[in-house]
Amino acid sequence: MRGAVDLSSLRNRPAAPPSGTAPAGAGVLPDVVVDATDESFGQILEISRTVPVVVDLWAEWCGPCKQLSPIIEKVTRELGGRVLLAKVDVDANPQLAQGFRAQSIPMVVALIAGQPVPMFTGAVPEQQVREVFAQLLQVAAQNGVTGTLPIGGSEAEGAEADAEPPLPPLHAEAFAAIEVGDYAAAITAYEKALAENPRDEDAIAGLGQVRLLDRVQKLDLQEARAAAAAAPLDVQAQFDVADLDLAGGHVEDAFARLLELFAQLPSDQRTPVRERLVELFGLVGAADPRVVSARNRLSSLLF
Template sequence: MTQQPFSRPGAVDLSALKRPAGGAPATAPGAGAGSYTVAVTEATFQSVLESSMNALVLLVFYSPSQMPASVQLADDLSTLADEFEGKYLLGRVDIDTAPQIAQAVQIPSVPFVVAVVQGRPMPLLQDVAPIDELRAALTQVMEQLATQGVTGRHQPLANGAPAAGDDEEEVVDPRYAPAQDALAAGDLDGAVAEYQKLVDANPADAEAAGGLAMAKVLQRTQSVDLQAARQAAADRPDDVDAQTLVADLDMAGGHVDDAFARLVDLVRRTTGEERDKARTHLLGLFAAVGNDDPRVLKGRQALASALF
């Protein structure tokens, strides 16, 4: 699966497309329709883009006539949109019936998936991929967005339209707002402090614990010289501080499996206090990703094997 850097905006000329004359986007017809999927037309394109101001929007461009396999990709993304429960809204663009949108976005081929965050379009992938790979890639995208304070969710669509009175505003638990605001402002110390308050008040709050763990990763890697850190880790393979710092850098860069594998290997090579320090650090990274994530389940199995 080909992925472009998520932070790079794409060029989209929307001037030729009409703004909607009112009304909500319709659900995608046939297979693939879901609570968080809409069929995009020229009339609804702008409104779909505007919904990205509060939460992520994905646009999938496909063609039943030119590449039937692209339809399966669109269907899988629809399935995952429901699975992610509104963390993104999927806009399905059938270029056979809406060629003007494909021309405006300047897609190179089908399939093509564009991520839209706060109105900014960014190329995401342009290959058909198994649904498990899509799930992992989207999980990474969500993690990257969370570090930027983008954590909103879309409301489910009822028969293709928002529920009465629903303007698709971001759903944010007010308890997490101060920490998320601090992250959005780049105040990592403040974010750590706010998440710590939540964890102290309720140690069973998994979302707060995960937010705290990720905020600490970002705090520890702030202003770190990546090349120097990696060289130090290469020179001192059993130095726990050097190895955990590179694992943090991998995490911050979205390379979750690499971070886990580095620390599992470190646990396997070390003993005593050093081993316990590496193990504890790895558990913190597990919390940052989330205990239900398949990569964490795999990492826990690897850790157990390394320990015993």
């Protein structure tokens, strides 16, 4: 991401307070969600030395932005000051849009100690947003950015009052493990939760997501793609690239690869591919149009 984002022109400009925050030096922010502008971005960069800052580049005309932004805001508020969300209207702030090279929106980038870290482009499901935020906190901790913003004012009190109830113990255990990158421990916690309640939909979704994270952290992108290209009918090689594609947000590519594999395999070898597709469908969400399309294609291949 460095080199792809040029923030130098915004680094040294006067730090006018972003809308929704207290003036510089006031010490307490009234909210963890602020509107950032070309003029106020210097202060945003400074805050990123205390907590990671998530920058949401959006526009009023952008439909996917209206799907993604509320999810990001919800997850940010749940973290209680460990992350600041800076919302940037690209139409009103062309210098920021140019600095981040926002060729398409929604585009979400994090700042850790002033350095940009890619998150995602385009609308993504809430569970994936949560996992990326967990990874962001892990990266921030590795770079010594572990502060908490002091939040005050009626908005923050309202957010606290509206906060969701605490996670069940095993879910909290899994989430804590994800935050530190211990996916094996998270898998164990979710499996215990499912042993207690096989219909726990949150545990089912969480287990699928963390299994994906566990699989892809062991893969090298270039090696995996080379292996898949060399052996088009090697099921595991194709699984590896599909996992990497899905984790990277290339959902349609992942589905297309596995559907093509399914179509080419003999009928007695198709079951693992069908099961993996169903697992990935669950990660993205049954209502997602990409899932609906892929599921229809799978049905046509089955019958």
